[in-house]
Amino acid sequence: MTALLEVNGISKTFDGFRAINNLSFNIGAVELRAVIGPNGAGKTTFMDIVTGKTRPDSGQVLWGERSQSLLKLSEAQIARAGIGRKFQRPTVFEDQTAAENLTMALKAPRGPFRVMRWKPSKDSAARVAELAGEVGLVQRLDHKAGELSHGQKQWLEIGMLLAQEPRLLLVDEPAAGMTLAEREQTTTLLRRLAETRAVVVVEHDMDFVRRLNCKVTVLHQGAVLAEGSLDHVSANPEVIEVYLGR
């Protein structure tokens, strides 16, 4: 497996507390990965580092075939390089329709000249329809985002991220607040998205992780405690001790 993202020995200390402790792991170009671990394990800090929000004190974060360092790039540059992040709470424009939200996402800057030249076109309408199809919202395109269910808002935001054609999608606790039916649709969606790109899901809901049916990385005290299938890591006594057994 060729790594798309390579995290090598990163550490990050906040006020003397080591939130990330010599963390190393890789994500393949086409892969679904779940990242689990107890509160404070460093999951959010890991995503903050990959997306450029937080700078590690040491270590490397390498991206793509040319192993480009992400540590010198701004958050916007990292997004343009192909890393999309879905935060836990949906941040869609509630007064705009789903179609308008997706159209705005298509317009989001990739470069200054592109924005200056951008205007809605037949092509963008077709792309909006395609994105809505990808996230299962074709029937909701004319609805205001504020009228959508919590799950539908999450899918809309994923569609907005897909507009930027990310190669890596980081998804923070997607199951939270969803109905069972929405959770099932979300696992299907994430699995499908990961057939053509890398998708990393941080999640506490173990039923949801089981349905993702993918490799799992367990973080604890800012480092990898265990990695493998959910069955494999669930049988690890240390994982049971620090996380699953509680």
Ligand SMILES: Nc1ncnc2c1ncn2[C@@H]1O[C@H](COP(=O)(O)OP(=O)(O)OP(=O)(O)O)[C@@H](O)[C@H]1O
């Ligand atoms: N900006 C910050 N300043 C100080 N401490 C921080 C900061 N960010 C994170 N921490 C600390 O680093 C540790 C790791 O936090 P992080 O949010 O990455 O864990 P997590 O695995 O995402 O936890 P959770 O499952 O609760 O979201 C925590 O102890 C947290 O308090």
